[in-house]
Amino acid sequence: MGRIPLATLQGRAHPLAISAAQIRTLAGTGVPAFDELLARHGCSPLEARTIEVLQVNVGKLCNQTCAHCHVDAGPDRREVMGRQTAEQVIELLRRNPGIPTLDITGGAPELNAQFPFLAAQATALGRRVIDRCNLSVLLLPSQRDLVGFLRDHRVEVTASLPSFRPAGTDAQRGDGVFAKSLVALRLLNEAGYGKGLVLNLVHNPVGAFLPGDQVSLERDYKRELRLRHGIVFDRLYTITNMPISRFLEHLERTGNLQRYMELLVTSFNPHAAEGVMCRTYLSVGWDGTLYDCDFNQMLDMPTNHGAPRTLAELLAQGNALPRKVVTGRHCFGCTAGAGSSCAGAVANPPVAARGGRHPG
Amino acid sequence: MAETYYCPHDLPRFAEMGKERPELWAKFLDYYNAVFADGALTAREKALIALGVAHAVQCPYCIDAYTQASLQNGADREQLTEAVHVACAIRGGASLVHGVQMRNVADKLGM
Numbered sequence: 001m002g003r004i005p006l007a008t009l010q011g012r013a014h015p016l017a018i019s020a021a022q023i024r025t026l027a028g029t030g031v032p033a034f035d036e037l038l039a040r041h042g043c044s045p046l047e048a049r050t051i052e053v054l055q056v057n058v059g060k061l062c063n064q065t066c067a068h069c070h071v072d073a074g075p076d077r078r079e080v081m082g083r084q085t086a087e088q089v090i091e092l093l094r095r096n097p098g099i100p101t102l103d104i105t106g107g108a109p110e111l112n113a114q115f116p117f118l119a120a121q122a123t124a125l126g127r128r129v130i131d132r133c134n135l136s137v138l139l140l141p142s143q144r145d146l147v148g149f150l151r152d153h154r155v156e157v158t159a160s161l162p163s164f165r166p167a168g169t170d171a172q173r174g175d176g177v178f179a180k181s182l183v184a185l186r187l188l189n190e191a192g193y194g195k196g197l198v199l200n201l202v203h204n205p206v207g208a209f210l211p212g213d214q215v216s217l218e219r220d221y222k223r224e225l226r227l228r229h230g231i232v233f234d235r236l237y238t239i240t241n242m243p244i245s246r247f248l249e250h251l252e253r254t255g256n257l258q259r260y261m262e263l264l265v266t267s268f269n270p271h272a273a274e275g276v277m278c279r280t281y282l283s284v285g286w287d288g289t290l291y292d293c294d295f296n297q298m299l300d301m302p303t304n305h306g307a308p309r310t311l312a313e314l315l316a317q318g319n320a321l322p323r324k325v326v327t328g329r330h331c332f333g334c335t336a337g338a339g340s341s342c343a344g345a346v347a348n349p350p351v352a353a354r355g356g357r358h359p360g
Numbered sequence: 361m362a363e364t365y366y367c368p369h370d371l372p373r374f375a376e377m378g379k380e381r382p383e384l385w386a387k388f389l390d391y392y393n394a395v396f397a398d399g400a401l402t403a404r405e406k407a408l409i410a411l412g413v414a415h416a417v418q419c420p421y422c423i424d425a426y427t428q429a430s431l432q433n434g435a436d437r438e439q440l441t442e443a444v445h446v447a448c449a450i451r452g453g454a455s456l457v458h459g460v461q462m463r464n465v466a467d468k469l470g471m
Contacts, residue, residue: 167437209428215398
């Protein structure tokens, strides 16, 4: 994987920092429109009929600058959720007891001043709360009490670790991140995570290819992390790298864009399309704008087709369902192979994908 | 005729080998997929073994396919390189161990 300068696209004033330029770049690959391929395979149009997960992106501020980040997050980003919007999130949960899960993401969501408020209030409402954690944030001096807070509120931790070895992790997430991640994982284990409290890990491929089989990778991760480092965890989620933002820049810079998009399209799995997360998620941006998923959020593609477009509108109208999902060519990232969601694979991989592209 | 014997575009055409005798191809594919399914070894371990064998048999299609499969299944470049060295060591060792045959002949005939 060619090393990327560790800075945000926005900080580098890169043309792909603009979402419209990303959408144009994807269209320029000539791959078919997503809805067109969906219809060609006889799949039902993407529509949300329930909200099982309210995924709240509290902003783009992060202590890391990962090479594949679809948010273009980093230390220089200043877009963060304020108190008023956080209160609207809690109000939405209070009025909708049928939404069981609050999934808090970023950036590094823990760096947002509203994180403790959101987690504590949602927990008090009896909701399952997930913290999408980059691990290294737990070691910052300002976050000394974070592990204790997460433990006390029984917040589930879903942590990024692209490899159980240093080279891959550091190539994707920055030099020294693997070592920090191990320290953070030990802190979590000592607090009871992976031993009753839920600790899940996320694997993103370290390069321009699809993730391997989730079950098999989980076996490798569990064995290697336990034997070499004494670390335990619950489940591994494999997530395909989305061809947007910094990963799109990587694909373009390394001459892999065309091949990767064709790989996503030729690996289209109708079963995965039936299980994509936008059918059961509602995504909230740092400013209260609503989206069908976190990826649409980063492409500035809010909810449409008559659905409320902000938390304020939703609270006033009372309902966002059923909701036709806004799609684009990036959606092929969620329907390739075994599929991909914030909770990992969504279908069994096609047999040919298990052992590589082709026997031979 | 193609200008070279090996062409990257031929790899996706592998399934054409099922055209004349589909039942043989189906048996091969069933066996192949069963071999590479998760078992006592994980998909990553099997892909790394396949990568080593690919270098031993010097098949460019297999090297391409199993470099990708190894990466996809979570192996890193260091592990890929070690797999190739294993193939190299076995190939080199296989040559060297036949030196004992040489010594046997030389011992018998020499003075």
